[in-house]
Amino acid sequence: MNKVIMQLETLSCPTCIKKIEGALLKTEGVESAKLMFNASKAKAEYDPDKVTAAELKSVVEKLGYEVLKVKEA
């Protein structure tokens, strides 16, 4: 199980939380996803055999949010 933390652009709408979390969770291989609204960070745990951090980044970007930094741990 890998973990990724993405720093997003400053989020201002509370509905973004559910949108981004929902989209990440729907992605095959993602175990858990949490969005920290005030820190504008998305955290996700995923199975590295099924999905990559870069793919998760594009999931968020497709929703229209800028991903500033991706950190894998």
Added chain:
Amino acid sequence: MIRFIFKNESKITLIAFMLIASGLILRFSELTSAGNIALIAATIIAMVPIGIKAYQAIIMKLFSIEMLVSIAVIGALLIGEYVESSVVTFLFLFGGYLEARTLEKTRSSIKELTDMAPQEASLILEDGSRTIIDADDVEIGDRIAVLPGGMIPVDGKVLSGDAEVNEAAVSGESVPVLKMNGSRVFSGTILDSGYLEIEAEKVGDDTTFSKIIELVEEAQDTKSNAERFLDRFAQYYTPGVLVLSIIVWAITRDLHLAITFLVIACPGALVIGAPVSNVAGIGNGAKNGSLIKGGEVIEKLSKVDTLVFDKTGTLTKGRPEVTDFKVFTGEKMELAGLIGKLETASEHHLGRAVTEYAEKIADFRAYTMNSTKGVKGRGIEGEINNHTIIAGNRKMMIENGIEISESIEAYALEREKKGNTAIFAAVDSEVSAVISIADKIRDDAEEALKTMRNNGIKHIVMLTGDNRHTAAAVAEELGIDEVHAELLPEDKVTHVKRLKAKGRMISMAGDGINDAPAIATADVGLAMGKGGTDISMETADIVLMADRLSQYAHALSLAKGTMRNMKQNIIIALVTVVILLVGVLMGGVNLAIGMFAHEASVLIVILNAMRLIKFKP
């Protein structure tokens, strides 16, 4: 494409504004159809980002404010209210823009913290030369040089050099701390003056500084009960508004009234009011040295009426110090040298206190120790400069056949009643000095306790594993209401439970490990976190970064201030909705005015929360 639109939302807003302005001028110049075209264009352009967001939310089965606005705008277009449709979309976007800017301000405290994170490190290579590398690339064991004005990039140990370091980033205290060989230094702290070479021990996300940032970020998103309630409320409220406006339309057959209702009932300020207060409050706490872990902790802390303290390390410094060095025969400097030198051989923490004190008076190099012998639970004896020195408690004196005179005994007893441990020191079988050692009360304890009493604390309790005398002395000096001494960690839990059963709201403060069970049992647990031991930082609800009780007092009044602020915000939000509803029913509030008042109320609650950033008790 979507990203492009979101990124240029402010430009879209501006274009919409210009189209609205020209549309209105055209209409004013009796060119109504041309004016209407401009207004419709403005509506459509501004609707693009709103519509996308509404659609994205619907896919996730979410009711969003964007959806309500979209429906209202489409309705307005259908009934030919082009002025209103365009002004509403513009105001919604413009309000969103202002919200984002002001929200950023409420988050500024934590932003300032993360901006303080070190960027680069000056690595010392094997040949002694230096090279600049990224702070994230430093590895454990690397040697790093830090110059004046430079930031320490990792947690580590000083290898050489000495310097004054500003540790505000980890302790909230900006008074510089002296660092020399062997001292611990922390990532994110700044070298004021001097030069240090350090060895990296913790790097990247493992440093104390990174952990603090992570804790604060998580805290700001930990919701309080009030927030959770509002979230649930909004979940039903938004679709509820939709249903209600349909009912309004069904009854009145007035589409204009129905869509106006839709817009003014948007839950904006209500949803954002509580979280912004918490974010600003937690940010203020972090900047002032108290890490408060979330809105729920703020809520509970604001209701606390009983404080429970551990003694050693919490109310006191946790390190014994010499409080008096009373000489009966002989000369002080000479005695300090003899006794201090003897105690260098002691492994007892009281012995260390004596040595630390004596070092400042005498030069130990003038003394040679021929032999020493420690006696467990008694003291220590040895031969120094051809004198027989014996230091220890009464038993040590009696067992060595040394007589303690009545006046010396009376003095020692008096010191003990004041909470000291008395050590008798005999030179060649005569008691020459009595050294009093005590764990001193923290300098800011009295003041902090007084402040907290003025802030609604009704009862202060001290629980300690220490003896009755010492406990009573500390309690008397600080004016503590209830004292229990000679306790085991589980006894502390029992006392906390007993106090809770009386219906009191308890905040328990301790220095981490042995107090952990009691900290976990209390309504609010608070730990002294100096240097940030992981256990204390993780178990407690609040961590005092510089171990200062004044930070505790600050956190308490901050919690009350934050709750007050949150209530004000909820009231502002509710009052706005009520006034608008009445306005709609009485007539006179149209779509555009409704949207304006709605956005204004959102901005007002954010601005109100921003006052907390500068909050000072």
